[in-house]
Amino acid sequence: MTAKNKLKDISYRAAGMFEDTRFEKIHNVIFKSSNEASILVAQEIAKLIKEKQAKKLNCVLGLATGSSPIKVYEELVRMHLEEGLSFKNVISFNLDEYLPMDKDNIQSYHYFMHQHLFDHVDILSENVNIPDGKISNEELYQFCIDYELKIKATGGLDFQLLGIGRTGHIGFNEPGSHKNSGTRNITLDHITRVDAAPAFLGIDNVPRKAITMGIGTVKKAKRIVLLGWGANKADILKKTIEGEITSQVPATYLQEHPNTTFILDEGASSELTRIKTPWLVISPIWTETLKSRAIVWLSELLNKPFLKLTDTDYNENGMSGLLSDQGTAYDLNIKIFNKLQRTITGWPGGKPNADDSNRPERSIPEKKRVIIFSPHPDDDVISMGGTFDRLVEQGHEVHIAYQTSGNIAVSDEEALKFAEIARSLNNNSSSTNEIIDFLNQKKNNEVDILEVQNLKGLIRRSESYAATRYVGLEDELVHFLDLPFYETGTVKKNNLSDKDVNLVANLIEKIKPHQIYAAGDLADPHGTHKVCLDAIFMALDNLKSKSFMDDCWVWLYRGAWHEWESHEIEMAVPMSPDQVLKKRHAIFYHQSQKDGVMFQGDDSREFWVRVEDRNRLTADKYHALGLANYAAMEAFVRHHF
Secondary structure, three states: OOHHHHHHHHOHHHHOEOOOOOOOOOOEEEEOOHHHHHHHHHHHHHHHHHHHHHOOOOEEEEEOOOOOOHHHHHHHHHHHHHHOOOOOOEEEEEOEEEEOOOOOOOOOHHHHHHHHOHHHOOOOHHHEEOOOOOOOHHHHHHHHHHHHHHHHHOOOOOEEEEOOOOOOOEOOEOOOOOOOOOOEEEEOOHHHHHHHOOOOOOHHHOOOEEEEOOHHHHHOOOOEEEEEOOHHHHHHHHHHHHOOOEOOEHHHHHHHOOOEEEEEEOOOOOOOHHHHOHHHOOOOOOOHHHHHHHHHHHHHHHOOOHHHOOHHHHHHOOOHHHHHHHOOHHHHHHHHHHHHHOOEOOOOOOOOOOOOOOOOOOOOOOOOEEEEEEOOOOHHHHHHHHHHHHHHHOOOEEEEEEOOOOHHHOOHHHHHHHHHHHHHHOOOOHHHHHHHHHHHHOOOOOOOOHHHHHHHHHHHHHHHHHHHHHHOOOHHHEEEOOOHHHOOOOOOOOOOOHHHHHHHHHHHHHHOOOEEEEEOOOOOOOOHHHHHHHHHHHHHHHHOOOHHHHHOEEEEEOOOOOOOOOOOOOEEEEEOHHHHHHHHHHHHOOHHHOOOOOOOOOOOOOHHHHHHHHHHHHHHHHHHOOOOOOOEEEEEEEEOO
8 A cells, every 4th residue: 555545544634734746755744733643643553453453463563762752652552541452463663772771761762662652551571672772792783683583573564653863863873874774783973862861861871872773674664654743853854855865864765665654743844845935836825924934035045135126036936926916026025124124123012102003012001011931940031031121121010930940950060069058058957968968879860859859949949030130020020830740850741730731820810911921932852841831822721711811912932942033023122232241141140051051952052152143143134134233133923822
């Protein structure tokens, strides 16, 4: 059965967005929600298991780990518990495992698979195959050969589930892997180790080697489904789907497989040509949003300000249809120039006694109640420190709501420093000595005791007070929600609960804000931003019938990883050089997050450096488009709930 026929079978096509284009070399379907897509993938797997059961055959599954397949496994478990889906005929082979790695280590893929799937279904233990992370060097070569032979003896993989790494790796087949490679040990790419660092509480704790199925092994599977979630995978997915086959992007070898489908969410698909620049693929319906995106793209492509674009520029770059529908380049250029110019304001809370018909914010009420939600105890000053300062300076009632304690991001060394100071001040109190003893004897991946978690949370809290006081905020306007989903002591968090949502909703209802600022940056490497944003959206949904919500506007900022694209921005707050410096000093108060922060992502620069560069780049982009030249800008998009 071909990939497209199978798609018709389980309704991917109906649920997602699919188009053939001349740019794409791998079949893919795009969904609004990774949850919705994951459920459909689980349904395909379940259908295959049942078909094999009906024929009294084993179903041989190649399984992946990481964050991408978790929802697939959750749905399979649900179908087992609620619908009687049996796994007794399933034989599983996992793609990879770190080397060396104990099976009971919480970072092992053996632990992961049992935690998310095997411990909750009726698969036979003898049918579970996961590479052995403790195999000796002497036995490793033969182990890899035996793993290949065992797959072959089952009749080969019926279905292979994959994720993709930012290097383009599938399994742990890093750049340079051969298309015919088999199961083997491999040295992990630095980027792969950086991406794994949050789970290991630092890159120094990430193993340098792994065992992985090879490209050749994966390509022998009868059916392959690759999951791609999030904007941080968009670049590599474009290269994989549209680029040439190359060992430098191992996932491109899947172009040669006749029955492969990539399942993507909107973020992961955002760089595909048909999504980012659809006018190069089809004759689109020119909505106002698409017009803005296209004209900004054309201006940046040609390095020309809006007002210098010509009819020829449009015609030669696939946008003749826009001119046909909308008129001359001159008219279009003026319209988009004015639209972007009106996003610029030095009054993020609205300018009093001003005509606000073309301003991002309302002039009334003159003094607004504002809540700035900060997922971690420094996102407020990192992401919108200049706007925060401007709102306080202009007399608005500004509340800061820190959604999580941020304790997991405080290093043991930092906590030990404060504990030793506390011991000196408290005359060797037993509780302080307990903290110091634990930290001095702590093993890798050991979960902090509650006292240490509390100390690390207090460090982040005191830094937050120092920063907000510097900006001029009274302590009673600072709120620490300590959402329960976060308080696990590990990188893996609990699911969002009603208690989390109620804490957010109660604060909103108490303050009755005219403005809410929230983090819309979903590229956060450990996912807390998305969960915190979900909590806000769910709270707003619960409160939408309240009368005060009619006057509440929600503005989304982005964190230290990505910025809004120029065509997306609806409010741009410029900063002077002095304000840039003041924002930097506010960030410096979060001392535990300087000098080698634990959750840095793939950018080695400190947060204050990267955010200054980002704010300067936003201002430079505006200037290049023909608008005023500012030192820096913070950008926001309005969310309509």
